[in-house]
Amino acid sequence: MLTRIDLRGRELGPAELRAILPRAEVDVDAVTHQVMPILDAVRERGVEAVLEFTERFDLVRPATVRVPGEALAGALEGLDPAVRAALEESIARARAVHDDQRRTDTTTQVVPGGTVTERWVPVARVGLYAPGGLAVYPSSVIMNVVPAQVAGVESLVLCSPPQAEFGGLPHPTIMGAAALLGVDEVWAVGGAQAMALLAFGGTDTDGTGLAPVDMVTGPANIYGTAAKRLLRGLIGIDSEAGPTEIAVLADGTADPVHVAADLISQAEHDTLAASVLVTDSTELADAVDIELSRQVTATKHTERISEALRGKQSGCVLVSTVDDGLHVVDAYAAEHLEIQTVDARAVAAKVRNAGAVFVGPHAPVSLGDYCAGSNHVLPTGGCARHSSGLSVQTFLRGIHVVDYSEDALRAVAAKVVALANAEDLPAHGQAVTARFRT
Template identity: 70%
Template sequence: MITVLDLRGRTPSVRELRGTLPRAELDVEAALAAVRPVCDDVAVRGREAVLDASERFDGVRPASLRVPAEVLAGALVDLDPQVRAALEESIRRARVVHSEQRRTESTTTVTTGGTVTERWVPVDRVGLYVPGGRAVYPSSVVMNVVPALLAEVGSVAVASPPQKDFGGWPHPTILAACALLGVDEVWAMGGAQAVAAFAHGLDGAEPLEPVNLVTGPGNIYVAAAKRLLKGLIGIDSEAGPTEIAILADATADPEHVAADLMSQAEHDPLAAAVLVTDSADLADAVQVAVERRVAATKHSERVIESLTGRQSAVVLVDSVDVGLDVVNAYAAEHLEIHTAQAAAVAARVRNAGAVFVGTWSPVSLGDYCAGSNHVLPTGGCAAHSSGLSVQSFLRGIHVIEYSEAALREVGAHVVTLANAEDLPAHGEAVIARLPELA
């Protein structure tokens, strides 16, 4: 079912691997043409433009964009007790992990009387996007809200698409998750129009204050709107379809590998599932297991489309060492290690959004209850970017304080470097204080 890419007998370069390894086709640049008029319309017409876009794209025109407090409270009351217990445990574990991420202020004494302090200051206001479409993602509420709250962001708003099956409000499980976390500003809007509303704000009967930062996954149009509006707002990333890569050897359980590939394939027909292995026998066994399992899974059509797409493959290599080169070049959103001495192999991974070590650490654990964050870089961006964390909501600010003596000690060097760069006024700012340097 899954295409086989045989790299045995070769040691391809990173450049070759980037051109060879499978990727989902995702043209954010092309989507800009579709989202630009939507975003421009929201900037000009505000609330009515958002409602018009919701009617066009979501098939419903909400009576109100902001979800009333009683609707949030009612969603929590009606939440299935087992789902509530699972969400509460997910929240608890996320708080345990993310609470350790908060950086503390540090002051460095550069010289007597001269210090540089680095302060970590939260952004003033964030807009957190929670997708809605093929699936319901209360877990994404947890993954966005918990680090924002632990970063001590002053104002948090959540947006999720209106659902015609639920009276024009976002899915009630998403609303319940917001209520569990104490978020009372929730907006029934999705897609590019939601990102634009967060960026520009809305006037009128339902005022929405602009945000400084927008985070959270979404479809290609959400990604395109983020790209278009970046600069006016900060963004976490342009998230694309989900990815799983698995590095495995002959010790791996083919049933576990097959189940994990399928777990991410059910997200989206464009989801990528890549197995890298030095065992042809394992590769064959995984193909057999997938064939058997796919017939019984609920979203079999979606899974088949993902696994047979150009973005998915079984990659055969000569050794685990070569396999490491392959997965480091691929830089997957999620990387599982199913090998002998898995922890030692995982320690050699340089590029991945998150690494899941050993057979008892499937990606789905991280999706919900590991305590880690599941908002992660896709499309190879893990080679240079990190997943969502408390740090995503903080800014480092340097505070410089020098005494007269400390400036006098280094002032001549400042003047020299200013003149070397042909910026004499820079030096004159020091000479104004220390005339003897003229």
């Protein structure tokens, strides 16, 4: 079922590999001309424009953008007990991991009388986005809210698209997850108009102020992503999320049932989702194809999964050795990378580029999506070569505090002047020497 790319016996560099390996093609720039008028309209007309776009795209017009408190409380009360227990477990595990990411201020004594302190200060107000579309993502609520709360962000607003099925409110499970986390500001708005309202703020239909944010995080569709790109600078963003990806590096010891199930699990997200197997075993590749044929027909979203697995973004890459496979997966830089090989832990330790690495037969990506404790908001499209997933650090800013005494400044003054003159910026040096004139 998977298109095969045979790299056995070929020595290719990272750039050559990236050109050959399967990848979804998503042209964000192609939709910016559609998104820019939305941003302009929301900036100029606020909530009135937001509701017009909501009615056009979501086929519903909420009475207010901000979800009433009683709706959040009702959603929490109405959560299926099994779902609530699972959400609580997911939150507890995410908190345990993210609590250990907290940073402490560090003071370095550079010279006697001269110190530099790095303070870690949280972003003041953050907008968190939980997408709608083909699936419901309460797990994304957890993955965005928990690190922001641990970082100490004081003001959080969660946006999620309104659903006609639920009277113009976000999906009840999304609202219930927000309430479970103590987030009491939820806006029923999605897509590019959500990003615009978060950036510009506005006044709700009942006269309530909707304050703008300093930063937006969370995955969105291509229109929301284009909006984030266009608004970057006015607001901070986490990343530009593309279609989800899984790469599995496996040898002949891997169980084809597990490998096929994991490839299918990501293909379930979207027809553009990427599922890539990298292996040195043609026997495993053949067995995985057989398993895919068997398992796909037994899934709920057969058509969607089949299209994703047949797409040019998915495939099976044959390599000569597991070490060659490591070069391939490092060039690919998958959002999710599974290692299913002999001594998987040692192989995983050699990985340089991945959003998250899942080690061995009992750590499927699905575990990370929900209950591993790790964060599932991860870099896509090869961005794991230079970027990290969402974490407490995402919501913190490092501020250097410089504290020098007169003697410490005097001791280095001549060197400051020399460097200032070398850059033809003499006033920089004079700002130092002016302090020592008698």
